[in-house]
Amino acid sequence: MIQAFGLTSNPRKGLPPAVDDVSFEARAGHVTALLGAAGTGKTTVLRLMLELQQGRGLTHFRGRPLHRIAHPSREVGVVLGDVPGHPKRTVRGHLRMLCAAAGVPVRRADEVLEAVGLVSLRDERLGTLSRGMDRRLGLACALLADPHTLVLDDPADGLTARESRWLHGMLRAHATQGGTVLITTADPKEAARVADRVVTLETGRVVADQEAADFARTRLRPRVAVRTPHAARLAAALTKEARTGRRSVEVVREGGNRLFVYGSTCADVGDTAFRHGILVHQLADEVGDMGPGAQEPVPPAQEQASQPTPESSQLALEAAPPAPESSPLGPESSPLGPESSPLGPEAAPLGPEAAPPAPETAPRVPETAPRVPEPAAPAPETITSDTAPPTPEAASGRLPAQTGPEDADRAAEPPSEQSSTPPASPLPSPAHPTPPASLPASTPTHPSTPPLPDLPPPISVRPAPSPLRPLRYELRRATGVGVGFLTGAVVLVTSVITAVVAARIGHTPQARLLAAWPRELPLPPAALGAGLLGALAFGDEFRHPALAADRGTVPRRLGLLAAKLLVSAVTGLVLAALTVGCDAEVLYLFYGREVARVPAEWPALGASWVGLVIGCAWAGVLAAGVFRSTSGGLAAVLAVPVVVVPLVEKVLEGPSVRSAAGFPLRLREVLLAQWPFGGERYLAAVARVIGQPVGSALTLSLATLVCAYLLTTLRRGAR
Known part of the structure; x- marks a missing residue:
């Protein structure tokens, strides 16, 4: 269960806060939608x-705020935006890295890949995945x-209708098993069709x-979308017949040749x-949005995509009509029932004023026509009849919260015999939509309802916390992409070329020549390469996060x-050698x-x-x-070196008033022990390194960065 209390973002410059006193509750076993x-x-x-943005308010996940949960990824699975991963990393490698971060067995990566249908793409790079596969991988993470x-932010954005149904089926399956699902969406029809509760x-x-049932009744409204070159004549005819028959009909003309x-x-x-x-070019049932933003114009791309094709055209009437027995408008031959609406059977109206359902013996026509978006003009011309306006009906395509046996039987009619056998794919068949989302998780579904998509098996035994878990994660992160190996190769080539050129020119001491460090360069190539590899250590956490933008794959x-x-x-030692x-x-x-x-000293x-190479690497990591x-x-x-x-x-x-002469001898006297193999020489060498300007500067910089890192970490932990 999620409980949000008074969420308020910090006010912007001269503007009100983006979120002001938002409180709601998402119950376990239900799908909750944030609509807007x-x-x-x-x-x-x-x-x-998720505590990724500063503000006021409190959110409890099963009674605890997120910063009080030891392993946030085990409590909350988050997808914000695109897949959080390096584009050069493979799908399987990325999931295995996250397994090490979350402390779960490596075989879990193969289990979630099989559940989301990405087994055949496990060796593909993340940067080559399509939008649908990207969303599947995000759900797998x-x-x-x-x-x-x-918690998913607009998970169906950019997906096809088939991929959206699969995704919604996965979310419904997770909620059915007792989990909590919170999604955001901008489509009221999607919210009413998928969620149990809409905020x-x-x-x-x-x-x-x-x-969801109350939302559909108060926010959504069934309508008939008509596209005809004679919109004015048809609107006048519909209004006249409605007045004659004393029926409540409202005709809204939009876009010149469109009527609602x-x-x-x-x-x-x-x-x-x-x-x-x-002549009618299009005739279809739709569900209109009566809330804010309902009159927004449709983008040109969607308008062009909504044009009917000869194969999918719903109806075409000629000027000279045929005999009534063969009329395409007859109830026996008309394919325009609620089931054949471009919005699918989910959006078919169930209210008393909607079209009567087909007989129980008639097969249900599978959903094959694409979804037709609902364009709207800024200032529609409304023509109403003399009677009172109709009462909005529930048209969300789902059973209300309390349904009778007749409605349940009608909603669970068997699919058409003409529908093809679904392929062997995790995607559900279009003719088998997911069960009604408004039914509680414990409510049994009709025997003819197909099962929901299979989720990954639960983790029965979790390994005990181990100090090696961050090390395993870091090794997989560093070796999962070829950036480190490429950087090392470039460093070696650059160092060799620099050493050869410096030896030919001269004026470079022997010791600096072996390190390829002329006096004109602030740092040798090996130190720069080690610093770059160290600076890349936190790149995956901050640019491609696994949980959310500021939390990182492993807690900081x-x-x-x-x-x-x-x-x-x-890495620095290997590179230096x-x-x-x-x-x-x-x-x-x-x-x-x-x-x-080899020099004598x-x-x-x-x-x-x-010390120089490792110090540069550590400076890059800390900074x-x-x-x-x-x-x-x-x-x-x-x-x-520069500052x-x-x-x-x-x-x-x-x-110099004081000097450190005789430091090894005095150190031996203090320790009262003999250094084996002349160990005092190495200790003196380290002391001389620290005493040099470069060593002193590097030590001072590392101490400052360590203090800054601890300060920022403790401050975030206290918050």
Whole structure:
């Protein structure tokens, strides 16, 4: 269960807050929809609930706020926008990385891939997936840790009707098993068809909180959409016949050749057009939206897509009508019943004023025609009859909350024999819509209703918390894409070329020559490469998050920081060793052994080299975590030699009153132990490294970044 209390975003400059005092409840076992047009604050509400945006209010997930939950991904599965993943990572690799982050077995990745129908695409890159496959993968990421609650921001946006039905079936299956589902949508018909409860937002406030049946009765209204070149004649004829028969009919003319007829049926409108010899290009049942934004114009792309084709045209009347027995408007041959509406059987009106249902022996026609969007003009011309306006009827395409046995039997009629056998795919057949969403989770469905899509099996045994979990996640993150390997190859090539050119020009000491570090460069290529790899350590969490934008795949704790520092240190060591080895080998091939010899003071130089590379890598990791940006991490690495080193040198330029001469001997006396193998030499080398301007600047920078990281982490944890 989700309980939101007084969610209010921080006010913007000179503008009211995007969300103001939003409170609602999403119950377990039900699908709840946040309905509102673009800009009404739906996404802001979700971000406030997930603590991704600063504001006031409180949200409880089964009685606890999100920051009090030890493993948020096990409680809440979130999909905000596109798939949160690196575009070069494979589908299976991405899910396995998230398995390590969530602490679930690796086989869970294959289970969710099978549930969402992506087994055949497990080796595809995320950047190559289509919109529908992207949404499937996002749902797989949300279901990976077997959460109790699903929070999805406009999940059906950009999907086809078939993909939308599959997605809604998955959400219904999750709710049927006792989970909580919260979605956002801008389509009132989708909200009434999918959700059990609809919370309507307008200008950042809750204007209605209704059950789906009540929402459909008060917000939606059945109508007949007509497209004809003689719209004015047909409107006048319909109005005249309604007045003669004393029926409540409202005719709204929009777009020149379009009519919307309220309070009538396709059969009545078609009969009127036939009697008056009016050509009709389109005739279909629709569900009109009577709420805010109902009169928004349809984009040109949708208007063009809604034009009927010769194969899918509902009706075409000629000027010279045929005999009544063969008329396409006859009840025996007319394919224009509620079941054949472009909106599908879900949108067929069930009110008393709607068209009468077909006999129980007549097969139901499967939904094959595409959904026709409802265009509306800014200022429609309304023609009404003299009688009182009709009462809006429930037309959401679902059974009301309390239905009788006759309505239930009519809604569960067997599908048509003409419908083809559904393919072996996780997508449900168009002729088998999902069960009515308004029925409680515990209500048994009709025996003829097909089963819901299969969800991944629940996780029966979860592994105990392990300190190696962040390390496993970091290893999968670092090795899942080829950025690290490509960066290492570029560093090696650049280092070799720099060393060869510097040896030919001269004026570069032997020690700096092996490191490919001329005096003109602020840092050697190996140190820059290690800093870049360190700066990329937090890139996946901040640019491609798994839970939500500011939380990251793994909670920002010291365990994750330690794992990133360890992996970056090992990477820096490997890069430093490979760089020196490749430089020495190439210098020997070009100029002989004299240039490639090992310096006599190699312990101190080796300690300096290793400290420089690892320090740059750590600086990149810490700066990326503090500034939440890869470019910020790389800038912090470059700032050490460019900004901090000159300051340290200026401080050390003054006369030295005290010196550290004899430090190894005094250290041995304090410890009262003999250092094996001359260990005091290595300790002295490390001390000399720290005493140099570069070492002092790097140590000072690392200390500052560690304090800043801990400060930001503790502040976010306290919030």
